[in-house]
Structures are given as structure tokens and as C-alpha cells.
Amino acid sequence: MSKTPIISKEKAEEIIRSFPTPFHIYDEKGIRENARRLKKAFSWNKGFKEFFAVKATPNPTILKILREEGCGTDCSSYAELLMSQKCGFANPEIMFSSNDTPEEEFRFASEVGAIINLDDITHIDLLEKACGIPETICCRYNPGGTFSISTTIMDNPGDAKYGMTREQIRNAFLRLKELGAKNFGIHSFLASNTVSNEYYPTLAKILFKLAVELQEETGVHISFINLSGGVGVPYTPDKEPNDIEVIGQGVKAAFEEILVPAGMGDVSIYTELGRFMLAPYGQLVTTAIHEKHIYKEYIGVDACAANLMRPAMYGAYHHITVLGKENTPCDHVYDVVGSLCENNDKFAIDRKLPKIDKGDILVIHDAGAHGFAMGYNYNGRLKSAELLLREDGSVIEIRRPETVDDYFATLEGFWNCI
Numbered sequence: 001m002s003k004t005p006i007i008s009k010e011k012a013e014e015i016i017r018s019f020p021t022p023f024h025i026y027d028e029k030g031i032r033e034n035a036r037r038l039k040k041a042f043s044w045n046k047g048f049k050e051f052f053a054v055k056a057t058p059n060p061t062i063l064k065i066l067r068e069e070g071c072g073t074d075c076s077s078y079a080e081l082l083m084s085q086k087c088g089f090a091n092p093e094i095m096f097s098s099n100d101t102p103e104e105e106f107r108f109a110s111e112v113g114a115i116i117n118l119d120d121i122t123h124i125d126l127l128e129k130a131c132g133i134p135e136t137i138c139c140r141y142n143p144g145g146t147f148s149i150s151t152t153i154m155d156n157p158g159d160a161k162y163g164m165t166r167e168q169i170r171n172a173f174l175r176l177k178e179l180g181a182k183n184f185g186i187h188s189f190l191a192s193n194t195v196s197n198e199y200y201p202t203l204a205k206i207l208f209k210l211a212v213e214l215q216e217e218t219g220v221h222i223s224f225i226n227l228s229g230g231v232g233v234p235y236t237p238d239k240e241p242n243d244i245e246v247i248g249q250g251v252k253a254a255f256e257e258i259l260v261p262a263g264m265g266d267v268s269i270y271t272e273l274g275r276f277m278l279a280p281y282g283q284l285v286t287t288a289i290h291e292k293h294i295y296k297e298y299i300g301v302d303a304c305a306a307n308l309m310r311p312a313m314y315g316a317y318h319h320i321t322v323l324g325k326e327n328t329p330c331d332h333v334y335d336v337v338g339s340l341c342e343n344n345d346k347f348a349i350d351r352k353l354p355k356i357d358k359g360d361i362l363v364i365h366d367a368g369a370h371g372f373a374m375g376y377n378y379n380g381r382l383k384s385a386e387l388l389l390r391e392d393g394s395v396i397e398i399r400r401p402e403t404v405d406d407y408f409a410t411l412e413g414f415w416n417c418i
């Protein structure tokens with residue numbers, strides 16, 4: 001079982017002549033085709049819209065591609081709102097699903113025409129004070145306890161900081177109605193990176209039942225249900241990916257079973273996917289610069305956890321392809337490491353790979369979401385460039401690499417003291 005690199009060895013060598021490694025590269029064709037599959041899978045719902053979670057891949061070029069495919073954005077900070085606004089997203093294409101929200105960010109969200117998704121009941125008063133209660137408003141729900149699909153526990157909402165309790169969301173709706181809100185939404189995010197066609201349908205059933213109850217209890221008009229993120233991707237090559245068409249049909253069945261009989265067939269379904277939209281369509285390309293033979297065999301590459309933090313942070317698996325050696329037997333066992341003075345800076349541990357030589361180009365898969373974005377500057381390591389492989393096969397730089405000047409830019413008086 002394997003995963004396919006976006007670029008061949010020859011293409012990589014050509015790119016590297018203009019843009020040295022390490023870099024992230026995104027596949028425009030893959031991104032567009034996937035966004036179209038999602039849209040088609042939910043085309044049974046008249047108001048369906050995907051609000052791409054900006055935090056997954058905060059790059060304006062990517063956001064504009066997704067906007068052309070009919071997506072909006074999901075933001076949770078001032079910078080993400082500003083980026084969305086500058087990319088041309090406007091009311092009602094921006095969702096503001098924040099938590100622990102500063103007052104001025106509510107004000108800015110209102111200014112850019114974002115739909116505000118309240119994480120807590122106490123935010124109602126803050127919002128009213130900041131910018132007034134808008135006609136369209138959403139509340140985030142946390143059912144507590146554990147979240148299971150059939151008998152498997154998927155996650156622990158009871159331990160999560162997000163959302164309102166059942167009683168709070170009812171009271172929040174009553175209060176918001178009193179303050180003039182007219183169109184209500186319900187949002188919930190109960191499990192992350194699910195590789196199961198049952199996640200969305202299971203979540204949808206919970207939220208659809210809640211919507212029927214809340215409409216009865218409070219008399220508000222519920223106009224949308226936001227299933228948020230959490231539809232994931234398989235990072236290991238042996239796992240079957242989610243089938244978005246099956247997922248769409250599963251949500252449709254729940255919709256017809258619960259909402260339609262309650263006279264709520266006009267409810268729009270929203271999603272806030274990040275990982276599913278981008279992870280497989282971005283790869284980190286890096287060059288092997290060292291081999292080291294001590295108690296284990298190490299390959300040192302020119303990327304490090306600053307470029308892709310998931311393995312160091314979560315012990316996450318990311319598949320690796322050695323370009324040009326796709327069909328060479330994996331008869332070596334390596335730790336593939338970066339240069340940070342942190343022993344967790346390892347892209348792979350005890351990984352079976354073909355023999356790697358200095359100068360070999362490695363592709364680290366599924367880095368398109370929560371990859372570059374989580375980067376940091378530990379050890380003075382700089383963030384890499386982001387490139388886009390366009391549909392016509394050309395490659396453009398959509399973010400230049402950081403320089404030391406960027407790294408020093410925030411230091412007061414630094415250049416005077418040296």
C-alpha cells in the first residue's frame with residue numbers, strides 16, 4: 001500500500017532549481033475536485049455550504065480557490081477574519097466559530113458580516129455590548145459525556161472546553177430571541193479526524209433532534225445546522241478513506257427521518273471542514289542532507305518540526321515517499337529526523353523505507369492541513385515557502401520562505417545593538 005506524491009522526481013528537481021527545499025506544495029486540481037465532490041454529496045440540501053476552517057491552511061491563494069468552488073470560511077481570530085475579508089469573502093460567507101473571544105473580535109466579526117457562533121451563554125451580553133445582537137446567530141452545543149458511534153467511544157465532549165450545555169443553549173436561544181435574533185443556528189464539533197462514514201450522520205441525528213426540541217421549547221426559527229469539522233483523512237496508507245457521497249447520503253437519511261416530519265425541511269446544512277478539504281492535497285518536500293549510524297539508523301532532512309509539527313506534537317504518522325525509489329523495496333529501517341534540539345523532532349520512527357542516500361528528495365504526505373499552519377520558530381528555524389501546483393502543471397510560489405530579517409523583525413533595537 002502506498003500514497004502518491006503530487007510531483008515526480010523530475011518535476012521536483014525542476015522545482016528545486018527555483019525553490020529550494022523544504023517547501024509545502026499544494027495540488028490545485030485535487031483541492032478543486034474534492035471540493036466539488038463534497039458539494040455534490042450535499043446537493044440534496046438547498047442551503048448547503050462548506051465554510052473552510054481557515055486555521056487548517058491560512059493562505060489567501062488557497063482560500064480564493066475554495067471560494068471559486070462555492071466555499072466560505074470559518075474563522076476564530078482577528079487575523080483569520082481579516083484574511084477572509086481581504087480575499088473577498090463577505091456576508092454570509094464567513095462563520096466566526098471562536099471561543100474565549102475578545103470583545104473587539106466580536107466587533108470586527110460583525111463588521112465583516114460574519115455569522116457569529118457563540119461558544120458560551122455569557123457571550124450574549126458581551127456581544128450585545130460590543131456590537132448588538134444580529135438577526136442571524138448560532139450557538140455551539142456540547143452534550144457532555146462521551147461521544148460514541150455504535151459501541152466505539154470516539155471522543156470526550158465532557159472534557160472539551162467548547163460549547164454550551166443543553167440547558168444553557170435553550171436559555172441562550174430564549175434570551176437571543178428576546179434581544180431580537182430571528183434566524184438561529186446550532187453548531188457542534190464532537191470528534192476530531194474521524195475516519196468513519198458514520199461520524200456526520202451520527203452527529204446530525206443528535207443535532208437534528210436537538211433542533212426539533214429547541215424549536216418546540218423556544219419557538220425560534222432554526223435556519224441552519226452546522227456540523228463543523230472532524231471528517232478526517234487516513235494518514236496511514238492501509239486505511240480506507242471516508243466516502244463523502246456515503247456521508248452525504250447518511251446525513252440526508254437523518255434529515256428526512258427527523259427534520260422533514262417536524263416541518264423543518266428548510267434547514268440548511270453547513271460544514272466547517274479543514275483537514276478533509278486540504279490534508280491530502282498538500283505535501284512537505286524535503287531533502288536528505290545527512291545519514292547517521294549510531295545505535296539506530298538516522299536520516300537527517302532539511303525540514304524539521306517547525307515545518308510540520310504533528311509527528312512531534314501528537315506522535316502522528318505521516319507517510320513518506322522517497323522520490324525515484326517508489327518501487328525500490330523498503331528493506332531499511334530509519335528514523336527520519338529534523339535538526340531541532342528536541343528529541344521528538346522525528347518525521348518517522350523505525351520506518352521501513354528504501355535505502356536513502358544524501359540528496360534524495362522525500363515527500364511527506366497529508367501535510368496540506370494543520371501542517372504549515374502549526375509551524376513555529378523554535379531554535380530560530382524559519383518557516384518554509386508554500387507552492388501551488390496549478391492545473392496546467394506550472395508551479396507558483398504562494399508564500400515566500402521566512403528570512404532571518406522576518407525572524408528578527410519584532411525585536412526592538414536589535415539591529416542597533418550588533
Ligand SMILES: *Cc1c(COP(=O)(O)O)cnc(C)c1O
Pocket residue numbers: 053055056074097189192193228229230231272273274275276369
Ligand atoms: C479546527 C476546527 C474546524 C476544522 O476541523 P478539521 O478537523 O480540520 O475538519 C472546524 N471548526 C472549528 C470550530 C474548529 O475549531
